[in-house]
Amino acid sequence: xxxxxxxxxxxxxxxxxxxxxxxxxxxxxxxxxxxxxxxxxxxxxxxxxxxxxxxxxxxxxxxxxxxxxxxxxxxxxxxxxxxxxxxxxxxxxxxxxxxxxxxxxxxxxxxxxxxxxxxxxxxxxxxxxxxxxxxxxxxxxxxxxxxxxxxxxxxxxxxxxxxxxxxxxxxxxxxxxxxxxxxxxxxxxxxxxxxxxxxxxxxxxxxxxxxxxxxxxxxxxxxxxxxxxxxxxxxxxxxxxxxxxxxxxxxxxxxxxxxxxxxxxxxxxxxxxxxxxxxxxxxxxxxxxxxxxxxxxxxxxxxxxxxxxxxxxxxxxxxxxxxxxxxxxxxxxxxxxxxxxxxxxxxxxxxxxxxxxxxxxxxxxxxxxxxxxxxxxxxxxxxxxxxxxxxxxxxxxxxxxxxxxxxxxxxxxxxxxxxxxxxxxxxxxx
Numbered sequence: 489x490x491x492x493x494x495x496x497x498x499x500x501x502x503x504x505x506x507x508x509x510x511x512x513x514x515x516x517x518x519x520x521x522x523x524x525x526x527x528x529x530x531x532x533x534x535x536x537x538x539x540x541x542x543x544x545x546x547x548x549x550x551x552x553x554x555x556x557x558x559x560x561x562x563x564x565x566x567x568x569x570x571x572x573x574x575x576x577x578x579x580x581x582x583x584x585x586x587x588x589x590x591x592x593x594x595x596x597x598x599x600x601x602x603x604x605x606x607x608x609x610x611x612x613x614x615x616x617x618x619x620x621x622x623x624x625x626x627x628x629x630x631x632x633x634x635x636x637x638x639x640x641x642x643x644x645x646x647x648x649x650x651x652x653x654x655x656x657x658x659x660x661x662x663x664x665x666x667x668x669x670x671x672x673x674x675x676x677x678x679x680x681x682x683x684x685x686x687x688x689x690x691x692x693x694x695x696x697x698x699x700x701x702x703x704x705x706x707x708x709x710x711x712x713x714x715x716x717x718x719x720x721x722x723x724x725x726x727x728x729x730x731x732x733x734x735x736x737x738x739x740x741x742x743x744x745x746x747x748x749x750x751x752x753x754x755x756x757x758x759x760x761x762x763x764x765x766x767x768x769x770x771x772x773x774x775x776x777x778x779x780x781x782x783x784x785x786x787x788x789x790x791x792x793x794x795x796x797x798x799x800x801x802x803x804x805x806x807x808x809x810x811x812x813x814x815x816x817x818x819x820x821x822x823x824x825x826x827x828x829x830x831x832x833x834x835x836x837x838x839x840x841x842x843x844x845x846x847x848x849x850x851x852x853x854x855x856x857x858x859x860x861x862x863x864x865x866x867x868x869x870x871x872x873x874x875x876x877x878x879x880x881x882x883x884x885x886x887x888x889x890x891x892x893x894x895x896x897x898x899x900x901x902x903x904x905x906x907x908x909x910x911x912x913x914x915x916x917x918x
Contacts (some may be wrong), residue, residue, distance in 0.1 A: 498604075503544045506601035509613035510540025510594050516617045517590060536594050539565070540613075543598020551603065565595060590616065652676065662818070666811060670850065675807045699780060702734030706741030713738040714876045714896075721884035721892060728888055729783035735880055736776030736895035739873065743769035746841055746869055753849035760862025764910050765869060768903035775895040813847040827917075829856050833864045841868045859914045866907050873900040 514536030521532070542565060550558035573588040593616055601609035619626075655668040705713040717731045717738075743765045751758045813836050820828030829851070833844045848861050877900055881893035910916070 499548060502601050502604060502606050503541065503548070505606035505609055506544030506598040507537050507541040509597045509601060509609050510537040510543075512610075512613045512617055513540070513590060513594050513597075513620070516620050517587065520620065520623075521587075536591070539569075539591055539594045540598035540601070543595040543600075544602035547599045547602025562595075562599075566592070569595075586620075590620065662815060666814065667850070671807060671811060671814075675810065699730065699734050699737065702738040703741055706738035707745055710738040710742035711872070711876055711879070714879050714892075715883065718880050718883035718889060718892065721880075721888045727783070728891060729779045732892040732895060733776045733779035733783060735876075735892040736772050736779065736899070739876060739896060739899060740769050740772035740776060742872075743772070743869070746845070746865070749842060749845050750865060753845050754861065754865075756858045757848060757861035757865060760859045760910065760914065761865050762862075764862065764866040764903065764906045767906050768869075768873070768899045771902045772895065772899040775898060779891060779895065810843050810846050813843050814850055817847050817851060830860055830864050833861075834867055841865070841872060844868050859910075859916050863907065863910060863914075863916050866903065866910075870900065870903050870907060873903060 511533060514533035517536055518533040542561075546558045546561050546565075549561065569588060569591045573585070573591075593612075597609045597612045597616075600612065652669065652672055655672055657667065657669040659667050702713050702717060714735050717735050721728060721731050747758065747762055747765060750761055813832075816832055816836070817829050820832045833847060836844060836847075844865060848856070848865070873896060877893055877896040880896055881889050883889065884892060
């Protein structure tokens with residue numbers, strides 16, 4: 489069984505990786521518990537390394553000698569760890585169950601390496617070590633969350649995970665326009681992207697002020713960020729450049745979001761769209777950074793207050809919007825061809841760019857050319873930018889809002905010019 493030379497080296501490799509996985513976890517545990525007195529510290533770097541190594545040996549015994557012996561050894565290790573933990577449970581520093589759970593995980597990772605999956609074992613060890621080392625950050629993040637955040641997140645997660653697998657994955661309805669599983673999946677994707685920006689804001693933004701919050705907020709609602717900062721511009725005279733920079737940078741991030749969603753959901757339109765949006769995104773980013781540099785203000789001032797984007801009624805309304813647009817697009821295709829789809833996406837996409845991207849991604853192949861699709865999506869972004877320019881100018885007033893309006897206006901103008909050039913150069917026809 490162990491006579492094959494190459495096979496023996498594979499065994500040595502797996503055992504070495506099992507030991508390395510345990511040592512990696514042990515380094516973190518040893519450092520974290522370096523100030524704990526000896527009576528409450530059950531395991532350190534050596535012990536965790538040995539636990540993982542023992543797991544690898546148990547796997548080797550199970551595969552080559554006896555399952556019974558392996559089971560006895562495994563049970564003995566678990567019992568020993570449980571007893572060791574029980575002895576320290578009454579110590580002031582020994583009440584956490586984390587060390588016991590980590591010990592069991594380390595044993596399991598050793599077993600995984602021993603049965604021939606060393607890469608999985610090392611990846612698992614890295615993940616475990618990362619989670620353990622982020623204790624302060626995770627606890628700090630939990631303290632920042634309110635009951636509304638927790639309840640909304642739990643409700644949405646339950647509905648997403650419970651509903652999605654049971655929805656039919658087939659086309660039905662008029663013009664075969666509906667696929668419930670695909671529809672709900674993209675709703676989860678879009679709302680999840682917004683939620684990721686919201687979480688990043690709660691972790692990083694609220695401690696770093698306006699600009700960081702605005703940049704992160706642009707990932708889920710640059711319009712909301714623009715409105716919030718424009719309100720502050722109206723009443724504040726000291727942070728005009730900083731607030732204007734936040735508005736410009738939020739729109740720069742919005743362009744990236746649109747491109748990312750298009751790449752994921754309607755990749756055929758990505759390159760034509762990127763040709764039009766990239767210059768406008770660069771202008772918004774450059775102007776925003778210039779305003780920030782000239783502001784001379786720290787970026788740790790008051791942050792922008794944002795709402796949790798994971799709310800069930802808006803999610804369901806978004807799903808209905810996408811379904812309605814999908815049906816309308818199929819009808820427009822049947823009645824007017826690709827030009828009908830283009831006009832429909834242009835009109836409805838001006839109200840919701842995300843829904844327009846999803847609708848395009850759900851259309852049959854070759855329904856609309858990639859150049860026309862990219863151009864139409866760019867025009868929906870143009871409508872959004874024009875609206876935000878108006879919001880910045882009218883809400884903040886000319887005195888305080890002119891820099892923000894000028895920044896957005898410059899990006900909007902570049903977007904319009906790039907769109908016109910693409911329309912002519914690519915010979916786009918509706």
